Amino acid sequence: MLFQRYGPCLEPQSSLEENYQRTRPNNSLRSLVLNTRTIADAAGSGYVELGRTKVIAAVYGPRPPLRSSKGGVENAMKGRLTCEVVKSAYCSYSCESTRSQIGKGFSEEERLLSIRLVRAFEPILLLDKYPKCSIDIFVVLLEDDGSAFTAMTLATSLALADASIELVSIVASATVAISPKQEYLVDPDKTECEQAIALITVSLPLHATQLCEIYHIGKLSAEEWLSAVQLAVEVAQTVGNSMCQFLLQEMAKNEPSNQ
Template sequence: MPKRKTEKKKLNIPQKNPEKLIAKDDVRIDGRKLDELRPVKIEVGVLGNADGSAYIEQGKNKILAAVYGPKEVHPRHLALPDRALLRCRYHMAPFSVEERKSPAPSRREVELSKVIREALEPSVFVEYYPRTSIDIFIEVLQADGGTRCAAITVASLALADAGIPMRDLVVACAAGKVDGRLVVDLTDFEDKEGEADVPLALMPNLNAITLLQMDGGLTVDEFEKAVNLAIDGCRELYKFQKEALKSKYVAVKEAVEE
């Protein structure tokens, strides 16, 4: 597998890798169909010391999220007089990729922290708790493409688990173009060798998009299709997300009522 690179060289560069990413019968390299998500496993409330937490496995991705707050802001001068300060740290563990990654926050991680925070902020009632901070910590334990999306999905669950009032959960899923075909939920390999990647975050009940990015090249028509594909992926993922949040309580209820 190629090592994780920081910059993506795409845009009209002819494909160098002769390997077929999609077989004739529309099967992708990992055996999925074009519109099929990777297998997901989500757990809520996995950490005892955080106010809220969640864990996701999406394909080979493994991500932990923890939430603290609302609490007094440190350092004090950062406090906002009219709303809570939402802070987010996206971090990849040194062992999360094939070649050891330096544990210091890279340019990419700083950017993703901001992007994830901005994707989650519209869902949180920050105006309810002025002069406080809500801190989100996202730790990528193992990465295989689409970590920003999976990170948004778990972080949203961790916020809900912390008991922070929210307008809606936020789910995220990517769509993209690989071998000239539109596909959903790209792996690392598909992301790098493919032509385009469109991560999208959605508040499913409000039907509102909180994150929309594109890397690579798509025609207007393809872009629209990719967005719709990503939205469908989000809705599918939302079922798992909601189930995970509920299952924590349903399990107790069933055990007691037996």
């Protein structure tokens, strides 16, 4: 089960030193770990470590949608995407168990993260290929050390690709923090996020000409905002290319060998 496998990730972490200093260049990412097929009973799953931020995502479907509270079943000719995000502090059950908890006990932050993921991926999924079906995504934030939504986006992309869901493109993401010293910090950790005067997260499809989402916290001038967005786009494209390379390698490993 999910939390039996990743239980150690949920142990409380020691706090960072008060005199915190970034130990990597401002334009440098933390270590990135990607994996798929981590949940056996899901149609597809993805696992991402971005530094000490750890996220696992699972995709179930396409399948008939769950019955509504009124007893009816959706009959739309276009598929439906749902997403539920939970943080490890609020859940001690497997990703499968999460399905029975929809709409129960989720925090406002979790609901917002769920909405943002749907907003980022709904235009990218070819939902007309799945009439009268539901594609359900469940994301667990195992550990949050900053840039959590970026990690969630990457894990969700991996899970959808692993489930062979038809997409316009892989979706990548990146976060940039603006420090009190007016430094642009790529892939900020938790301390850098807390100290930042502004945060910008960009999600984008690699093979399309438009962004999926821009999420902005804090006050910036138009020039500062544009510079941060441009930097986030460049970083997201780099991360997305790495993710595509990983998926191609996984496909090559799983192809039957030629006789």
